[in-house]
Amino acid sequence: MSTTSIATENHAVETADFLPLHGTDYIEFYVGNAKQAAYFYQSAFGFQPVAYAGPETGLMDRVSYVIRQGKVTFMLTTPLRTNNAIADHIYKHGDGVKVLALLVDDAADAWKQTTSRGGNSYMEPVVLSDDHGRVVMSGIHTYGDTVHLFIERKDYKGLFMPGFREWKGGSRATTVGLKHVDHCVGNVGWNQMNPWVKFYQDVMGFKNILSFDDKDISTEYSALMSKVMSNGNGYVKFPINEPAEGKKKSQVEEYLEFYNGEGVQHIAIATDNIIETVTELQRRGVEFLKIPSSYYDEVLERVGKIDEDLAPLRELGILIDRDNEGYLLQIFSKPLEDRPTLFFEFIQRKGALSFGKGNFKALFEALEREQELRGNL
Numbered sequence: 436m437s438t439t440s441i442a443t444e445n446h447a448v449e450t451a452d453f454l455p456l457h458g459t460d461y462i463e464f465y466v467g468n469a470k471q472a473a474y475f476y477q478s479a480f481g482f483q484p485v486a487y488a489g490p491e492t493g494l495m496d497r498v499s500y501v502i503r504q505g506k507v508t509f510m511l512t513t514p515l516r517t518n519n520a521i522a523d524h525i526y527k528h529g530d531g532v533k534v535l536a537l538l539v540d541d542a543a544d545a546w547k548q549t550t551s552r553g554g555n556s557y558m559e560p561v562v563l564s565d566d567h568g569r570v571v572m573s574g575i576h577t578y579g580d581t582v583h584l585f586i587e588r589k590d591y592k593g594l595f596m597p598g599f600r601e602w603k604g605g606s607r608a609t610t611v612g613l614k615h616v617d618h619c620v621g622n623v624g625w626n627q628m629n630p631w632v633k634f635y636q637d638v639m640g641f642k643n644i645l646s647f648d649d650k651d652i653s654t655e656y657s658a659l660m661s662k663v664m665s666n667g668n669g670y671v672k673f674p675i676n677e678p679a680e681g682k683k684k685s686q687v688e689e690y691l692e693f694y695n696g697e698g699v700q701h702i703a704i705a706t707d708n709i710i711e712t713v714t715e716l717q718r719r720g721v722e723f724l725k726i727p728s729s730y731y732d733e734v735l736e737r738v739g740k741i742d743e744d745l746a747p748l749r750e751l752g753i754l755i756d757r758d759n760e761g762y763l764l765q766i767f768s769k770p771l772e773d774r775p776t777l778f779f780e781f782i783q784r785k786g787a788l789s790f791g792k793g794n795f796k797a798l799f800e801a802l803e804r805e806q807e808l809r810g811n812l
């Protein structure tokens with residue numbers, strides 16, 4: 436009897452979430468030179484080659500490389516000709532994230548549910564098939580020129596998706612312990628945070644789980660506001676930032692200026708051992724924001740006892756924060772391209788469910804030092 440009631444309860448939960456998501460399927464970057472970018476993400480961050488599509492597989496206008504580490508899958512796409520929407524995207528934004536693809540059971544239904552709630556269609560449901568089965572994909576627009584694709588791959592047994600072939604090329608670098616995408620942050624324009632919060636609520640059924648205002652996130656010079664949106668099961672989290680008034684130009688404004696519009700600011704990737712991960716990344720030359728040593732003089736008073744020794748955290752520049760559920764360790768890379776736009780965060784959660792509010796001040800001061808060096812503060 437109890438089985439029946441559990442089944443009924445589960446059913447009730449499922450029907451309440453009109454857009455059930457199983458997490459991030461992949462993130463696609465539009466880049467000027469995918470061959471070189473693929474080598475960079477492999478050699479610096481330990482992604483492994485998975486799949487390739489291009490003229491040899493029947494794709495005449497572009498080349499895409501798929502690389503993976505843990506459950507983090509990136510697609511790096513470059514246009515082969517100038518008269519092409521991908522080329523236009525790169526001309527406008529530089530290298531950046533085009534697609535945040537989400538794993539669903541039913542891509543046609545995801546498209547129907549979101550577009551009927553006001554989502555602007557990017558791709559009507561299409562079925563791609565080969566000898567290994569079928570993948571259904573569809574998509575909607577989000578902030579700036581960024582899109583969400585819904586990927587249904589439950590009937591697909593192949594390597595990645597139809598149209599791609601196995602790719603073993605590139606670097607031979609080993610993995611560094613990256614596990615899954617923790618969250619992806621979008622930067623939007625002045626007064627645009629709340630409209631995009633409403634979009635994620637109304638169109639995608641997300642909830643606003645945390646909010647930060649300019650009093651939480653401000654330094655002497657600049658400020659920003661942020662709201663964290665989460666889907667029903669918490670697998671997909673999209674914080675949305677907008678600039679706030681300060682004495683000088685904020686980091687979000689600098690981003691908007693150099694990306695030439697709204698877009699993905701950072702991708703946070705989870706690791707189970709941030710000290711090992713960051714030690715290896717630094718050995719490979721990945722650059723991180725520098726945190727003043729004084730941060731570590733007081734941090735344990737703020738966060739209490741932690742399992743790790745403080746010395747390697749100080750040495751590597753890893754930040755610590757605590758909330759009611761536990762603590763977290765996090766670090767932020769410098770921008771991944773020459774424009775001060777997209778960067779990575781690496782995060783190890785030890786119970787904490789939050790985003791490092793206690794580190795905002797130290798972090799934003801570090802960002803401002805970089806901004807000032809670029810002459811953009």
Ligand code: FE2
Nearest residue numbers: 620703780790
């Ligand atoms: Fe983050």
